[in-house]
Amino acid sequence: MIQKYSTVLFILLFCASAISAQELKRPRIMGISHVAVFSHNMDSSFAFYKDFLGFEEPFRLTKADSSISTVFIKVNDLQCIELFPERGTGNDRLYQVALITDDAEGVRARLAASGVKVPAKVGKGRIGNYNFTCKDPDGHTVEIVQYESDGWTMRDAGKHMSDARVSTRLKHIGFAVEDLERSMKFYRDILGFQETWRGSRDNKQLSWVNMKVPDGDEYLELMLYKDPPTMEKIGSMNHFSLEVADIQKAVDHLEARPARATYTKKWEVKTGVNRKRQINLFDPDGTRAEIMEPGTVDGVPAPSSTTLPPR
Secondary structure, three states, X not given: OHHHHHHHHHHHHHHHHHHHHHHOOOOOEEEEEEEEEEEOOHHHHXXXXXXXXXXXXXXXXXXXXXXXXXXXXXXXXXXXXXXXXXXXXXXXXXEXXXXXXXXXHHXXXXXXXXXXXXXXXXXXXXXXXXXXXXXXXXXXXXXXXXXXXXXXXXXXXXXXXXXXXXXXXXXEEEEEEOOHHHHHHHXXXXXXXXXXXXXXXXXXXXXXXXXXXXXXXXXXXXXXXXXXXXXXXXXXXXXXXXXXXXXXXXXXXXXXXXXXXXXXXXXXXXXXXXXXXXXXXXXXXXXXXXXXXXXXXXXXXXXXXXXXXXX
């Protein structure tokens, strides 16, 4: 009898916890704040991101010994690429994916109620924005950022956006995912992301799934795999995409820059499985920068794949 009541009590408590998580109003997530990558040599990274791609550096953070902690490469007033000094060899170069919200504490509470390990409270970072980090099912660091009016991001609004930059928008971030269903539970069920498209390289198994932020049109690209990829392969899977209106004009501008001579890898305009024109560039550490048009070659959406995930 006691065991029976204990079982009933456990079920009731479990259901109450689940209902509590569901009843928490989902805070807004409006877009991508930044992608952070590791750099083995900052001078080489600067040559790629500043001189070649044309972005500017609004500010940087340093350590107590004056060495570089973080360099911010500005894409637009809300988005940037963050460069971090390499922390040992053999990593996949992607440090973190960051999302924009107007209620960081609300996102933290929702994640906590869903069983995700998060800090006890939201802190304010060195550049004056509220933020915290957690891990997704594949161990990727996800940062939730809430911009503050007196933070450095908003203080720099309208500045450090050269006409020379190859793109004015970070449209998506892609990263390697082992188990699609686990990722869907995290990004779709907890954070509210919406699936928009599935693609397959060989029409035999699913290669990636696009997940749009719930309150905007930027997205994450879940790059699926079956066998553990090599570091070189994973460096290509983990990528970020910069949107351009006309890929050929972007190529012409890049070709005309003096820093073009420093980029030795082969590149060409191709049409992807999504039927969008693009080029793939790689920074000095092998992180892929995908330069891509927003629409398909003829305006007709590419059909979503019906193939099954690798796992």
